[in-house]
Amino acid sequence: MxxxxxxxxxxxxxxxxxxxxxxxxxxxxFQCKRDGLTIRGTExxxxxxxxxxxxxxxxxxxxxxxxxxxxxALADMGYLAYTFDFCGGSAIKGKSDGLTTEMSVLTEIKxxxxxxxYAAGRDYADSENITVMGCSQGGFVSALCAAKxxxxxxxxVLFYPALCIPHDARAGKMMWxxxxxRHIPELIKxxxxxxxxxxxxxxxxxxxxxxxxxxxxxxxxxxxxxxRIVHPKYAKRAARVYWKSSTDRVVRFEMIKxxxxxxxxxxxxxxVGILRDFCNAQYxx
Numbered sequence: 194m195x196x197x198x199x200x201x202x203x204x205x206x207x208x209x210x211x212x213x214x215x216x217x218x219x220x221x222x223f224q225c226k227r228d229g230l231t232i233r234g235t236e237x238x239x240x241x242x243x244x245x246x247x248x249x250x251x252x253x254x255x256x257x258x259x260x261x262x263x264x265x266a267l268a269d270m271g272y273l274a275y276t277f278d279f280c281g282g283s284a285i286k287g288k289s290d291g292l293t294t295e296m297s298v299l300t301e302i303k304x305x306x307x308x309x310x311y312a313a314g315r316d317y318a319d320s321e322n323i324t325v326m327g328c329s330q331g332g333f334v335s336a337l338c339a340a341k342x343x344x345x346x347x348x349x350v351l352f353y354p355a356l357c358i359p360h361d362a363r364a365g366k367m368m369w370x371x372x373x374x375r376h377i378p379e380l381i382k383x384x385x386x387x388x389x390x391x392x393x394x395x396x397x398x399x400x401x402x403x404x405x406x407x408x409x410x411x412x413x414x415x416x417x418x419x420x421r422i423v424h425p426k427y428a429k430r431a432a433r434v435y436w437k438s439s440t441d442r443v444v445r446f447e448m449i450k451x452x453x454x455x456x457x458x459x460x461x462x463x464x465v466g467i468l469r470d471f472c473n474a475q476y477x478x
Contacts, residue, residue, distance in 0.1 A: 217268070219238050223275070227307040233277065233289050238317070245272050246322065249328075250334055251328060252355070252455070253329055253355065253368070256285070259328075267468075280296065282301060292389075293386045293387055294387055297392045298358060299395045302338050309323065309344050324348040324350065325350070329353055329422075333355045342408075353423055355423050359401055405431065406434055412432075413447070414431060414445070415448075416446075416447075417453045422454035423454055449463050
């Protein structure tokens, strides 16, 4: 009898948990084009109309599912959220067209702009209320895109942004790739990915802190205290740039203790909590 009661309580808890965790959004695939290439991604659509838009960008060699938890959190907050695979930006599982040897930070900015155009063009989207979020290289791409001012981006969210990329290019060492920056080879082996010379050439003269300064919306930067790939100093300097360039906005910088590059599940729970707090605080103003 006790076993039956225990089993019943367990089943009841599972049902209740499923009810309370039921998504408040619908997921569907989408496609858009950039220079003849097809970008493939996922739309997270909550109920309602005139929805604020959020586009989330994955990092170097990654793919859209590595950032799906952020899109889900944003959709739960009422955002029309999108993830997608950069063209040529994934080592495995990427579904968008494009070669890794033709990918660079600049081509990824074009990809992001194409997705923003698609998202803003939905008849249930608020095209004047856009949030852009990116992780690692996707964070650098997001910051550069936001600074261009081509879209009404109100909030920028950067998780461990790889603002070190131009510095690394000048040093001839980018992740696992090593090369002579004075004689950039046409093909560069970087772990499981082959990169083209354009990956280096497009950023080697770039001054990232001058490039990102043009964005005047609200900013959230979250970085791991023990990041060994992108030193926290890059994120701290970015926060200072945003603070100094405009006083009429929110700039929030958070360091997660003991977290590295690409957050663990534990660090990610903290990061999602920070994301929710930042977006909810601004969403209702």
